[in-house]
Amino acid sequence: MSNKLIFEVSSVGRTGYRFPLIDVPNIPVKDxxxxxxxxxxxxxxxxxxxxxxxxxxxxxxKRNFGVDEGFYPLGSCTMKxxxxxxxxxxxxxxxxxxxxxxxxxxxxxxxxxIYELTSSLCEITGMKWGTLQPYAGAHGEFTGMKFFKxxxxxxxxxxxxxxxxxxxxHGTNPASATxxxxxxxxxxxxxxxxxxxxxxxxxxxxxxxxxxxTNPNTLGLFEKDIIEIARLVHEAGGLLYYDGANMNAIMGKxxxxxxxxxxxxxxxxxxxxxPHGGGGPGAGPVLVSERLTGFVxxxxxxxxxxxxxxxxxxxxxxxRISGFYGNMAVxxxxxxxxxxxxxxxxxxxxxxxxxxxxxxxERLKKTYHLYYDTTCMHEFVLxxxxxxxxxxxxxxxxxxxxxxxxxxxxxxxxPSIVPESMMIEPTETESKETLDSFVDTxxxxxxxxxxxxxxxxxxxxxxxxxxxxxVLAVKQAILKWTAE
Amino acid sequence: xxSYLPQTEKDIQEMLKVxxxxxxxxxxxxxxxxxxxxxxxxxxxxISEYEVFKRMTxxxxxxxxxxxxxxxxxxxxxxxxxxxxxxxxxxxxxxYTPYQxxxxxxxxxxxxxFQTLICELTGMEVSNASLYDDHTAASEAITxxxxxxxxxxxxLVSGTIHxxxxxxxxxxxxxxSIKIEEIPSKDxxxxxxxxxxxxxxxxxxxxxxxxxxxxxxxDLSGFADIVHDNKALLIVSSNPMSLGILKSQxxxxxxxxxxxxxxxxxxxxxxxPSVGYIxxxxxxxxxxxxxxxxxxxxVDGKRAFVLTLQAREQHIKRQRATSNICSNxxxxxxxxxxxxxxxxxxxxxxxxxxxxxxxxYLYRRLTEELGLKSLANKDFFNEFTLIIPESDKVLIxxxxxxxxxxxxxxxxxxxxxDAVTIAVTEKRTKEEMDAYVDLLxxxxx
Numbered sequence: 001m002s003n004k005l006i007f008e009v010s011s012v013g014r015t016g017y018r019f020p021l022i023d024v025p026n027i028p029v030k031d032x033x034x035x036x037x038x039x040x041x042x043x044x045x046x047x048x049x050x051x052x053x054x055x056x057x058x059x060x061x062k063r064n065f066g067v068d069e070g071f072y073p074l075g076s077c078t079m080k081x082x083x084x085x086x087x088x089x090x091x092x093x094x095x096x097x098x099x100x101x102x103x104x105x106x107x108x109x110x111x112x113x114i115y116e117l118t119s120s121l122c123e124i125t126g127m128k129w130g131t132l133q134p135y136a137g138a139h140g141e142f143t144g145m146k147f148f149k150x151x152x153x154x155x156x157x158x159x160x161x162x163x164x165x166x167x168x169x170h171g172t173n174p175a176s177a178t179x180x181x182x183x184x185x186x187x188x189x190x191x192x193x194x195x196x197x198x199x200x201x202x203x204x205x206x207x208x209x210x211x212x213x214t215n216p217n218t219l220g221l222f223e224k225d226i227i228e229i230a231r232l233v234h235e236a237g238g239l240l241y242y243d244g245a246n247m248n249a250i251m252g253k254x255x256x257x258x259x260x261x262x263x264x265x266x267x268x269x270x271x272x273x274x275p276h277g278g279g280g281p282g283a284g285p286v287l288v289s290e291r292l293t294g295f296v297x298x299x300x301x302x303x304x305x306x307x308x309x310x311x312x313x314x315x316x317x318x319x320r321i322s323g324f325y326g327n328m329a330v331x332x333x334x335x336x337x338x339x340x341x342x343x344x345x346x347x348x349x350x351x352x353x354x355x356x357x358x359x360x361x362e363r364l365k366k367t368y369h370l371y372y373d374t375t376c377m378h379e380f381v382l383x384x385x386x387x388x389x390x391x392x393x394x395x396x397x398x399x400x401x402x403x404x405x406x407x408x409x410x411x412x413x414x415p416s417i418v419p420e421s422m423m424i425e426p427t428e429t430e431s432k433e434t435l436d437s438f439v440d441t442x443x444x445x446x447x448x449x450x451x452x453x454x455x456x457x458x459x460x461x462x463x464x465x466x467x468x469x470x471v472l473a474v475k476q477a478i479l480k481w482t483a484e
Numbered sequence: 485x486x487s488y489l490p491q492t493e494k495d496i497q498e499m500l501k502v503x504x505x506x507x508x509x510x511x512x513x514x515x516x517x518x519x520x521x522x523x524x525x526x527x528x529x530x531i532s533e534y535e536v537f538k539r540m541t542x543x544x545x546x547x548x549x550x551x552x553x554x555x556x557x558x559x560x561x562x563x564x565x566x567x568x569x570x571x572x573x574x575x576x577x578x579x580y581t582p583y584q585x586x587x588x589x590x591x592x593x594x595x596x597x598f599q600t601l602i603c604e605l606t607g608m609e610v611s612n613a614s615l616y617d618d619h620t621a622a623s624e625a626i627t628x629x630x631x632x633x634x635x636x637x638x639x640l641v642s643g644t645i646h647x648x649x650x651x652x653x654x655x656x657x658x659x660x661s662i663k664i665e666e667i668p669s670k671d672x673x674x675x676x677x678x679x680x681x682x683x684x685x686x687x688x689x690x691x692x693x694x695x696x697x698x699x700x701x702x703d704l705s706g707f708a709d710i711v712h713d714n715k716a717l718l719i720v721s722s723n724p725m726s727l728g729i730l731k732s733q734x735x736x737x738x739x740x741x742x743x744x745x746x747x748x749x750x751x752x753x754x755x756x757p758s759v760g761y762i763x764x765x766x767x768x769x770x771x772x773x774x775x776x777x778x779x780x781x782x783v784d785g786k787r788a789f790v791l792t793l794q795a796r797e798q799h800i801k802r803q804r805a806t807s808n809i810c811s812n813x814x815x816x817x818x819x820x821x822x823x824x825x826x827x828x829x830x831x832x833x834x835x836x837x838x839x840x841x842x843x844x845y846l847y848r849r850l851t852e853e854l855g856l857k858s859l860a861n862k863d864f865f866n867e868f869t870l871i872i873p874e875s876d877k878v879l880i881x882x883x884x885x886x887x888x889x890x891x892x893x894x895x896x897x898x899x900x901x902d903a904v905t906i907a908v909t910e911k912r913t914k915e916e917m918d919a920y921v922d923l924l925x926x927x928x929x
Contacts, residue, residue: 005593005596015828017827019562019838020913023914024841025841029840034703036705037701037731039730039735041732045827045832046825047830048825054569054570057570057573057594059590060589061573062575063587063590066575066578068574068578072580074580079580085533085537089536094541094543094546094549095544095547095754100752100756102548106550107547107548110547123526135811135813136809171797174802179627180659227518252525253520255521259519277816278577278591278814279595281814282811319651319658321652323619323755324648326756329751339528339539340488340536341488344525345486347524349488354508375513377514414799428488428489429488431495465782465786466586467782473792474795477769479596479778481597
């Protein structure tokens with residue numbers, strides 16, 4: 001298979017697109033604008049015909065793995081099936097062809113969709129209102145932290161500068177809180193893998209703004225003490241932030257609002273089935289409890305007797321957080337998913353996600369070391385530590401071994417509180433047959449670890465490229481193609 | 485019942501048996517009873533695919549399209565058919581971030597190509613994999629500057645940048661000790677005299693946008709020297725379509741180049757997704773936010789690509805990361821990469837030049853024949869601002885007849901009554917522009 005760059009496919013004189021001929025007087029550009037502004041340098045862009053571009057990208061697609069190709073149990077990423085009807089409707093010209101600054105009267109469909117989607121997400125999470133503007137989960141976290149800031153500013157509690165984050169949290173949590181102007185303090189997990197209530201008590205003080213939690217947490221465990229945690233944080237004058245990365249476990253079963261959370265972000269590209277696109281665009285809506293609704297970013301969308309409209313006049317708003325209104329093409333897909341599934345279907349999705357995870361966990365734990373041996377939610381974490389000690393096979397080796405079986409490996413080395421971790425999230429859209437086949441593969445790999453570890457150390461063998469040298473990449477830092 | 489849920493009753497029973505529980509409910513036993521949801525979600529029951537199609541069609545029909553002359557950060561250019569077809573290849577759009585390089589070479593290579601294309605256009609040395617949009621890219625660029633000039637806490641932002649960029653920046657830095665100050669404009673372009681007066685060594689960055697919010701091109705001759713004499717970094721934001729004709733950020737001596745690639749192969753889509761691009765010199769590579777793809781080799785010595793320089797990023801550095809960004813706009817960035825590769829430099833110059841020519845044609849007709857006043861007689865690329873008397877009413881009238889005549893700037897600047905920014909791309913025909921002029925003539929009477 002060729003792995004030429006598009007620049008290497010290029011041949012002078014070709015083009016992949018024909019523009020219409022110019023139909024207005026062609027007056028020399030330099031006669032209409034100061035020549036000091038004109039470009040002289042010539043960028044090196046590819047020159048390819050239409051079939052060249054199609055073959056090039058088809059070749060690239062063959063060197064890439066997606067959910068449509070096979071099982072993708074990437075923990076904490078909820079790689080569920082991306083429904084095709086959502087792709088169809090997202091391409092409607094009545095959505096794609098709309099300009100963000102058109103009159104409100106001409107965008108009633110979008111405004112209605114924004115209003116309805118926000119309402120549905122509030123119902124699912126037990127929140128009062130929110131914003132769909134954040135472009136991704138981390139952007140949602142940042143927006144959530146701005147809610148914290150706005151709230152404490154309004155109350156005159158500018159001394160609240162500390163935010164508590166569990167050691168098992170996603171890296172974006174501490175990064176987002178920091179850029180919003182908070183200091184991070186880590187909370188330890190106890191022997192159950194849950195937030196240590198004792199440790200939390202010792203950290204709470206009147207300079208604490210709040211806590212960021214994922215529930216179920218990144219070990220796939222439900223924080224059973226959540227009511228106590230919420231009470232303690234609120235009594236200390238703080239707020240609770242819910243990282244919705246793992247929302248797929250609890251739709252229709254329990255709501256973050258009822259747990260006591262004040263702010264939540266959702267990853268629509270996880271729980272709500274929108275494709276992840278190899279790294280985005282995603283969407284990270286933020287929903288908040290009643291006492292925080294006054295701080296929503298501008299503009300908000302409201303409903304009146306005459307239809308829907310943008311509200312810009314929000315006295316306590318945190319301000320604008322996106323150029324326009326968010327990744328609309330992603331929001332359209334999520335809305336389509338929610339009306340497809342309905343309240344009943346969303347609940348079933350969560351139930352089956354948890355069923356699939358527990359089934360897989362029970363089957364695998366007979367062979368692999370299950371670090372926290374208890375009922376899990378939508379995902380669970382294995383540890384390869386013992387296997388590494390016994391056979392010298394690490395999480396990385398198992399992951400690379402899986403590549404040869406046409407399975408996307410689970411998340412590895414996260415959360416870091418589990419040594420040699422492997423975090424497995426099957427999602428609800430996978431059948432029992434797929435899960436069984438994955439178990440067979442994992443058992444196969446275990447046998448290899450015992451009998452033929454070298455094959456795993458050198459895996460993968462059947463992929464477009466084999467193990468890549470990450471150290472060399474950093475050392476040489478070749479970040480673009482250069483003409484010879 | 486649900487086509488996305490493959491579990492049969494038989495499967496469920498078998499699985500429960502293996503798990504050793506009697507019901508699915510038992511799996512949720514860790515949820516305290518007092519918060520367990522006992523009533524159904526108040527969301528209507530699920531519906532069939534065809535009913536979804538009908539509902540979504542109904543929503544889309546409640547949006548209206550017209551012959552659009554709207555810009556201000558979102559533009560309707562021609563999009564080659566190949567772009568949409570390639571973006572629908574399932575192994576691209578149904579993939580996650582390329583953590584497992586061996587089975588993600590397709591996306592990794594496409595990002596490497598995108599990085600190269602952005603460097604070629606901006607004239608800079610390194611680019612990242614993408615940011616959310618041009619507005620958030622401004623915040624990230626300023627953060628880079630502030631992290632580079634640790635003791636400086638002032639940031640000067642031209643008064644002519646997109647007001648939404650300004651608002652996004654204000655929100656971003658409102659709770660940290662960075663002071664955002666506005667460089668006044670003169671005749672609706674950045675005043676170099678004001679910049680000279682304001683700048684000192686406490687300034688970390690100067691941000692200018694060209695073409696600016698009014699459409700006028702900023703002549704940045706001499707700017708870089710003033711900025712660099714004060715050890716600050718110059719950030720220049722540009723509509724990348726303009727770079728087909730106009731000087732690149734590197735030509736102006738910028739340290740960081742930013743902008744949004746929506747004009748390249750992406751629909752206006754009510755403002756998103758776009759793609760924020762950011763590029764800079766190699767000195768600042770390790771201050772860059774977000775994903776970067778690098779070239780390397782596999783164990784057999786074959787060329788391969790991989791996410792690299794990750795020691796900057798949140799999953800490694802946590803609160804000490806250069807940015808919190810994780811998911812970016814990868815697939816949309818691929819769309820822009822496909823666009824640029826398809827049209828090539830010749831095509832880009834054609835689209836860019838034609839947009840320029842057509843905008844100047846409409847400008848001439850509106851100012852010379854209709855006698856409309858220009859907000860400022862400045863050079864422009866494909867967008868310009870005119871004073872149209874009673875513009876609110878005029879815009880509504882024209883819209884009702886199918887022409888979206890421009891963006892009324894009073895929505896951003898209440899003092900700028902009747903200023904309308906009009907954008908023209910290569911997609912607009914002479915016939916459509918003539919219809920614009922005729923309709924406006926009638927409406928103004």
